[in-house]
Amino acid sequence: MTIIASPNTEWLGPLPTSWSVTTVRALVEDINIRNFGGKNENYLSLMANIGVILYADKGDVGNKKPEDLSKCKIVKIGDLVINSMNYGIGSYGISRYEGICSPVYLVLRTKSDVGDQNFVRRIFEIPQFQRLAQSFGNGILEHRRAIGWDSIKNLPVPMPPLDTQQKIAAFLDRETAQIDELIGKQERLIELLAEKRQAIITHAVTKGLDPNAPTKPSGIPWLGDIPSIWETKRLKHIVAMRSGESITAEDIESIGDYPVYGGNGLRGYTSAYTHEGEYALIGRQGALCGNVNLARGQFWASEHAIVPTPRIQISVHWLFHVLKWMNLGQYSMTAAQPGISADAIGGLPVPFPSFDEQQKIADYVERQTRTLDRLTVAASSAIQLLRERRSALISAAVTGKIDVREGVA
Incomplete structure (x- = not known):
């Protein structure tokens, strides 16, 4: 092993004696071609742990597509796209699309005459390298420091002989494909569990627990029949829709006496409280508005x-279960900051059983979904472990900590 003595090479550790160290700019080039005239309209986005996706597939979360596309950067298939503010938490990917991206993203292209392109791309997947790169950015929050080409172009990276690069790339392609397949199975399991959970809630809150109960038309086309002893009521006749109280970011801490709930759930803690008791809260603003x-x-x-x-x-x-079933996010108003009008959702009709039956429905749903929730947590933990295994394997192979030369057919 060769020991490299430099502050910025600590992430590499000892390298095999046949390897050398080079810089980022020796392996990739910064692509800063703009979409002049806005002719290319295929806007791409990035999602952590997913990579480059079509903006149309992203849903109503994260940054919005800009109106002026002429300032966007051109992206080619195979380009490495990095979110300059979120690279340290895994917001990057290899593009499978021709398109354009945010001008604040980095678009890098491997130099075909220097090394194996697949090996070079793997370097950028290593969490230690991502954190090192992010540390040279500008910003208050450590994980959201904006990095640019000048921030990373001189960072040290490993450079094994070409034949070793090719063997490492082949090894990682095979091994990560197997891990990705396992992750995909766990993700599909989570989707199936969520569908099962939703089906249980939907049937319970719209049809009740007695399969033999007589029914009647609800008068609401999308709801259909409901038990004949139920009513339908508008939400505003059941509950008063009141927004919470203003609070500044400076008043919210990571620990404290009382939890603070905002548009996307728990935000932190503070020293005072506005409510006491048990409430089903609805997110009014934010990317996840409508969540309960x-x-x-x-x-x-x-x-x-x-x-x-x-x-x-x-x-x-x-x-709580009725509001979850209603999928309130679909009523958000399109704007720079998505939001829900209390008046709009207050006018929505809901099936309304007696108080006694409400309690029975809530108890039933919570019993039935408890096992599903445990299985979901277990699947999520498995995904996290598989991703950690994947990252560790890439890091070890790309920095020469494991010898894969004999393991590649």
Whole structure:
């Protein structure tokens, strides 16, 4: 092994004696070609742990597509695209598309005459390298420091002989494909569990628990029949839709006496509270507006959350499941900051059983979904372990900690 003595090469560790160290700019070039005239409209986006995707497939989360596409960067198939602010948390990918991306992204292209392109791309997957690169960026938050080409072009990277690069690339292609297949199976399991969970909730809150109960038309086309002893009520007649109280970011800490709930759920903690009891909170603003969280005890509900406050006797747990079933995110208004109008969702009709039946429905749903939730947690943990294994394998192979030369057919 060769020991490299330099502050920025610590992430490499000892390298095999036949290897050398070069710089990022020796292996890739910065591509800064703009979409003049806005002719290319195929806008691409990045998602951590997923990579480069079509903007149309991203959904209503994250940054919005700019109106002026002329400033966007051109991306070719095989280009490495890096989110300059989120690279340290894995927001990067190899593009499978021809298109354009945000001008704040880095677009890098491997130099075909220097090394094996697949090996070179693997360097950028290593978490230690990602964190090193992000440390040279500008910004207050460590994981969101904006990096540029000048920040990373002189960073040291390993340079094994070409035949070794090719063997490492082939080894990693094979091994990571197997890991990715296992991850895909766990992700599909989570999807199936979520579908099963939703089906249980939907049937319980719209049809009740007695399969032999007589039914009647609800009068709502998309709802269909409901049990004949149920009513339909507009949400605003069941609960008062009130927004929470304003709170500044400076008043929210990572630890504290009382939890703070915002548009996307738990935001942190503070020293005071606005509510006491049990409430089903609705996210009013943010990328995940429409999501529903159950808050208990003493807590602060921020202005980005709607606090449905019962006007009549209801089961809060039943209300929680009804609100989840309603998929309130579909009623968000398109804007720079997605949001939900309390008045708009307050006018929505819901099937309304008796208080006693509400409690039974809530108990049933929670019993039935408890096992599904445990299985979901287990699958998520398995995915995390597989991703860690994948990263560790890439790091070890690319920095010469494991010898793969005899393991490649």
